Amino acid sequence: MRTTSIKHKLSLINIISIGFIIILIGLSVFIEEFVRLRTELLTDTTSQAVIIAKNSVSALLFGDRNRSDETLESLQNISDIEEAAIYTKDGRILGRHVRGDIKNASYPVDPGKEGYTFEKDHLAVCHNVVLDNETIGKVYVCAGTARIKHNLLKLLFFIVTVSGLASGAAFLLLGKLQKTIVDPLFHLSNVMNKVTEEKDYSVRTSVHSTDELGMVAGGLNKMLEQIEKWNMELEDKVAARTTTLRQTNELLTEEIAERKRMETERDMLIVELQEALAEVKQLSGLLPICSSCKKIRDDKGYWTQIESYISEHSEALFTHAICPECGKKLYPEYYDDIWGKEDK
Amino acid sequence: MKILSALVSRPVIASLAFCLFMLAVPVISYSESPQVREYGIKAAYLLNFAKLTEWPSGTFASHENAFIIGILGNDPFGRRLDLLRDRTVGGRRVVIKSIDNISESSACDLLFIASSESDRLQQIIAYVRKKPVLTVSDIAGFENSGGIIAFFLKDDHVRFRINIDAARRANLNISSHLLELAEIVREK
Numbered sequence: 001m002r003t004t005s006i007k008h009k010l011s012l013i014n015i016i017s018i019g020f021i022i023i024l025i026g027l028s029v030f031i032e033e034f035v036r037l038r039t040e041l042l043t044d045t046t047s048q049a050v051i052i053a054k055n056s057v058s059a060l061l062f063g064d065r066n067r068s069d070e071t072l073e074s075l076q077n078i079s080d081i082e083e084a085a086i087y088t089k090d091g092r093i094l095g096r097h098v099r100g101d102i103k104n105a106s107y108p109v110d111p112g113k114e115g116y117t118f119e120k121d122h123l124a125v126c127h128n129v130v131l132d133n134e135t136i137g138k139v140y141v142c143a144g145t146a147r148i149k150h151n152l153l154k155l156l157f158f159i160v161t162v163s164g165l166a167s168g169a170a171f172l173l174l175g176k177l178q179k180t181i182v183d184p185l186f187h188l189s190n191v192m193n194k195v196t197e198e199k200d201y202s203v204r205t206s207v208h209s210t211d212e213l214g215m216v217a218g219g220l221n222k223m224l225e226q227i228e229k230w231n232m233e234l235e236d237k238v239a240a241r242t243t244t245l246r247q248t249n250e251l252l253t254e255e256i257a258e259r260k261r262m263e264t265e266r267d268m269l270i271v272e273l274q275e276a277l278a279e280v281k282q283l284s285g286l287l288p289i290c291s292s293c294k295k296i297r298d299d300k301g302y303w304t305q306i307e308s309y310i311s312e313h314s315e316a317l318f319t320h321a322i323c324p325e326c327g328k329k330l331y332p333e334y335y336d337d338i339w340g341k342e343d344k
Numbered sequence: 345m346k347i348l349s350a351l352v353s354r355p356v357i358a359s360l361a362f363c364l365f366m367l368a369v370p371v372i373s374y375s376e377s378p379q380v381r382e383y384g385i386k387a388a389y390l391l392n393f394a395k396l397t398e399w400p401s402g403t404f405a406s407h408e409n410a411f412i413i414g415i416l417g418n419d420p421f422g423r424r425l426d427l428l429r430d431r432t433v434g435g436r437r438v439v440i441k442s443i444d445n446i447s448e449s450s451a452c453d454l455l456f457i458a459s460s461e462s463d464r465l466q467q468i469i470a471y472v473r474k475k476p477v478l479t480v481s482d483i484a485g486f487e488n489s490g491g492i493i494a495f496f497l498k499d500d501h502v503r504f505r506i507n508i509d510a511a512r513r514a515n516l517n518i519s520s521h522l523l524e525l526a527e528i529v530r531e532k
Binding site: 057058059061062064067131132133134 | 389392395396432433434435519521522524525
């Protein structure tokens with residue numbers, strides 16, 4: 001039962017309720033009709049017995065067979081009555097009536113006490129003929145129940161036919177009405193499936209009724225809306241955070257590059273400095289120089305000219321010229337030509 | 345004893361019984377002669393007439409618990425009337441009275457006038473006229489003389505005629521059950 005679908009459950013409910021109602025109505029109609037027909041037969045037969053009893057007073061008092069036959073003749077037109085008899089006080093049959101189609105009439109020897117008995121296929125009624133507080137005879141009337149059976153059979157057939165038609169019609173109608181519940185439910189469950197399986201929160205139900213299903217659908221739509229909104233907000237937040245992080249990352253990368261660059265520069269500087277320092281060391285210390293010719297003795301003990309020594313141990317290069325003093329001394333003939341002009 | 349018992353053997357007893365029976369047959373048939381049977385029926389009818397007739401209120405003031413059937417003249421019923429003695433009419437016990445004097449007849453509820461009284465019938469009728477007395481007789485032409493119920497024989501059956509004008513005059517209400525079996529006579 002738990003695993004069957006709503007559609008089948010509703011169909012089952014329909015079948016059970018329609019069947020129950022139809023059986024109940026059919027049964028009550030049948031029983032009512034049965035009781036009514038039985039009561040009617042009993043009333044009719046009893047009243048016939050009472051009338052016969054009233055009319056058979058003189059026949060019984062005077063033992064008049066013709067009269068009693070005449071009295072019973074009135075039963076000829078009542079088709080239900082199969083047999084009837086008038087009994088005298090001492091149990092003799094004074095008059096009798098048998099319906100034409102009854103072959104072997106069976107009058108009881110003693111019709112018994114006043115009253116009625118329903119037997120298998122007939123109703124026997126006995127009524128006392130009373131005059132002056134004295135029972136002067138009895139009337140026995142026996143009615144067949146064939147008509148009742150026939151009518152009940154007809155009714156049964158009618159009930160079965162009408163029930164069949166009614167349940168068919170009800171089933172069709174309920175099936176149509178059922179669709180108004182089942183279809184929206186299917187739609188809702190499809191939407192739910194889509195949401196849970198595809199994680200697609202943009203779908204919406206299209207149920208727009210004001211009943212409970214409509215309320216459920218509306219609720220589902222609102223929930224989906226909310227979820228979608230939250231989802232979008234979350235995505236925005238993630239994006240914003242990602243941007244921030246990327247920017248930070250870029251900054252850091254840049255910083256690192258800068259640092260590396262600075263480090264290289266520093267290293268180069270150190271090398272340069274070291275080289276410079278090495279050069280500086282070459283020219284440092286005590287240099288033995290000739291006080292006359294100004295030659296410098298190198299580490300190997302050779303005397304070299306100052307300009308070649310410095311050129312060797314530094315970056316400096318020399319260009320050769322003659323200062324005026326030395327020119328005067330060395331080249332007095334050309335002095336005036338070269339340096340005199342310069343003095344002027 | 346043995347001889348006696350041998351004599352009175354079973355066939356003997358049977359034949360004796362048969363002889364006795366044969367002797368009795370004429371006696372029985374005599375007792376059921378048409379004459380006697382007729383009056384047996386008439387006696388029963390008297391009671392039926394009484395049961396199917398309504399007397400005016402106040403009739404039984406003088407004899408509340410009795411229904412008096414008077415037999416005027418020579419009683420033709422004999423012991424047949426004994427059948428009626430224990431019976432009741434409207435809850436009253438039936439009392440049978442033999443009457444000779446006409447003046448006594450007005451005390452009766454039902455008066456049977458025997459055929460011996462045919463000579464003074466007019467006198468009797470005149471006396472009980474307009475009194476609540478149901479007069480019954482088997483005198484021929486009784487119904488035409490102002491009597492109420494007259495017996496007659498038809499095909500060996502006891503029948504009766506009812507003079508309903510006489511009954512009305514006596515203020516008696518005769519049931520339709522009785523009327524439907526009677527030949528109705530009206531005074532012109």
